[in-house]
Amino acid sequence: GTGRRTLVAGNWKMNLNHLEAIALVQKIAFDLKPAELETVEVVVIPPFTDLRSVQTLVDGDKLALGYGAQDLSQHGSGAHTGDISGSMLAKLGCSYVVVGHSERRADHHEDDALVAAKAKAAYAAGITPILCVGEVEEIRAAGTHVEHVLGQLAGSLAGITAEQAATIVIAYEPVWAIGTGRTASAQDAQDMCAAVRGKLAELYGDAAAAGIRVLYGGSVKAANAGELFTMPDVDGGLVGGASLVAEEFVGIVRSGP
Numbered sequence: 001g002t003g004r005r006t007l008v009a010g011n012w013k014m015n016l017n018h019l020e021a022i023a024l025v026q027k028i029a030f031d032l033k034p035a036e037l038e039t040v041e042v043v044v045i046p047p048f049t050d051l052r053s054v055q056t057l058v059d060g061d062k063l064a065l066g067y068g069a070q071d072l073s074q075h076g077s078g079a080h081t082g083d084i085s086g087s088m089l090a091k092l093g094c095s096y097v098v099v100g101h102s103e104r105r106a107d108h109h110e111d112d113a114l115v116a117a118k119a120k121a122a123y124a125a126g127i128t129p130i131l132c133v134g135e136v137e138e139i140r141a142a143g144t145h146v147e148h149v150l151g152q153l154a155g156s157l158a159g160i161t162a163e164q165a166a167t168i169v170i171a172y173e174p175v176w177a178i179g180t181g182r183t184a185s186a187q188d189a190q191d192m193c194a195a196v197r198g199k200l201a202e203l204y205g206d207a208a209a210a211g212i213r214v215l216y217g218g219s220v221k222a223a224n225a226g227e228l229f230t231m232p233d234v235d236g237g238l239v240g241g242a243s244l245v246a247e248e249f250v251g252i253v254r255s256g257p
């Protein structure tokens with residue numbers, strides 16, 4: 001999209017142990033030329049248990065790759081067994097954290113209010129949220145997908161200030177396209193990403209909305225990324241399955257401008 005730096009983020013989900021993580025990051029970093037990493041911002045989002053290894057590798061080899069986590073607690077610290085705080089992630093050098101992924105909304109019943117609380121916790125730790133929204137197939141079939149997604153967006157941004165929102169990343173991920181091989185058409189992705197930007201303008205003003213990156217996610221691969229990324233309101237991709245294969249992920253990065 002216009003004037004915004006393309007972002008390609010690889011969501012590994014619950015895949016790869018720390019040794020496999022090191023091998024994949026090394027391959028990605030070896031394949032991408034410094035100039036490619038300047039035009040496109042490349043981020044990997046491993047499981048929590050891989051983050052320390054990724055940090056050591058990125059710091060030690062001064063890799064121009066960012067990384068982040070797939071979730072965080074809405075709480076700052078304390079008696080929350082099994083949870084991971086924003087400050088723990090910040091200490092591990094995470095620049096980003098995914099909030100509101102459809103798999104967490106489904107598996108852990110996360111609602112918009114909780115997603116907003118998690119986004120706030122991310123900002124409190126100095127980490128940028130990648131906030132996911134997207135409709136299930138039935139809602140698209142009913143034709144109410146735009147109002148549904150914009151409702152999710154507004155609810156998940158509750159209490160997020162304009163100053164915070166200026167740096168947020170939104171990922172539009174239609175649930176029917178995640179892990180299914182059924183990518184949204186470039187035009188459908190564009191239409192929703194434009195609607196998301198319109199809502200951001202309503203909430204935070206035109207200037208803020210023009211600077212916020214809106215990604216598409218859902219079965220992005222090297223073969224379809226180019227068409228998606230040339231759409232004016234699509235500023236990159238959140239990539240699941242294809243981010244686990246270095247050649248595919250690098251191919252997606254190369255589909256940027």
Ligand code: PEP
Binds near residue numbers: 011178180240241242
């Ligand atoms: C995701 O889970 O964020 C995603 C987009 O997955 P996939 O690319 O596998 O559809």
